Amino acid sequence: MNLLAVDTAGKSCAVAVMRDDTLLYEAQCNNGLTHSETLLPMIDTALRACSLTVNDLDVLGATNGPGSFTGLRIGLSVIKGLAQPRQIPCVGVSTMAALAYGVNGAGTVIAAQDARRGQVYWAAFDLADHTRLTPDAAAPVTELQNFVKTCKKPLFFVGDGAYLCYNTYGQSDGVLPCPPALQVLRGAGAALAAKALADDGQCVPPARLLPDYHRLSQAERERAEREKQQEGI
Structure with missing residues (x-):
């Protein structure tokens, strides 16, 4: 194919x-x-x-x-x-799925695209097999707090909205950095x-x-x- x-x-x-x-x-x-x-x-x-x-x-x-x-x-x-x-x-x-499939490893990845006005389009996936953990959604970055706190770690953010997520949750336990060049x-x-x-x-x-x-x-x-x-x- x-x-x-x-x-x-x-x-x-x-x-x-x-x-x-x-x-x-x-x-x-x-x-x-x-x-x-x-x-x-x-x-x-x-x-x-x-x-x-x-x-x-x-x-x-x-x-x-x-x-x-x-x-x-x-x-x-x-x-x-x-x-x-x-x-x-x-x-x-x-x-969101396309972003997740571009990353491999263990833990969780949150794909986030900048939706403006402090909001992101986002969804979460298990990195082991890219299993979807949440549906695609549009929400203020602050509404991801509960998921970030309870999801399997380590946690990475990718996408052109990743910087918003790292600005908010970058210091949270289990959140690891992802170089901007690898977030695309x-x-x-x-x-x-x-x-x-x-x-x-x-x-x-x-x-x-x-x-x-x-x-x-x-x-x-x-x-x-x-x-x-x-x-x-």
């Missing part, structure tokens, strides 16, 4: 190619350019490096949330566009998470590859707040 997976959920952009259980190619880009500028060239380079074309791919995967609304739409649109002509099976990968979402993590879902029969046709935002956009939240205030008048 030849699998291409991409991530555009956060600040960095990642691409990976796997053949069965072998990672053929992986790349991350965090140079400040938009995903619309970097993703297609990265995919082209990845396929050329592996002597593959889109026609050789059996599964396409992309992080589908939570994360940046614009970023997610870019990644999903590109993958759907590549898959559509041949109806290549697709799989939407939780951004790896292409291999997205590919491994996508392969696990594909092996489990969770592929969908391109038209059914959809985002999972986990909360309303800022514009929708502001409109709901205005409507609520108007109702109270």
Whole structure:
């Protein structure tokens, strides 16, 4: 099985190619350019490096949330566009799961993406086998306190929201540091998470590859707040 997976959920952009259980190619880009500028060239380079074309791919995967609304739409649109002509099976990968699959070891990993205003998108996984411990959620960083206190240690934080978690819980018992350069979402993590879902029969046709935002956009939240205030008048 030849699998291409991409991530555009956060600040960095990642691409990976796997053949069965072998990672053929992986790349991350965090140079400040938009995903619309970097993703297609990265995919082209990845396929050329592996002597593959889109026609050789059996599964396409992309992080589908939570994360940046614009970023997610870019990644999903590109993958759907590549898959559509041949109806290549697709799989939407939780951004949190993709982050967790990029880390190995013992203990617990909390994947956290910056959701702004002191909040993070987060989920926790057992590092031994990447078993999910909590569902994906959006919450203030302070609401992770009980889980951080009671989970299996050591505990690591990864993702572009990891700095918020370390600022809050970095001195807690059992919390170990993770270098910022290793907190980014790896292409291999997205590919491994996508392969696990594909092996489990969770592929969908391109038209059914959809985002999972986990909360309303800022514009929708502001409109709901205005409507609520108007109702109270």
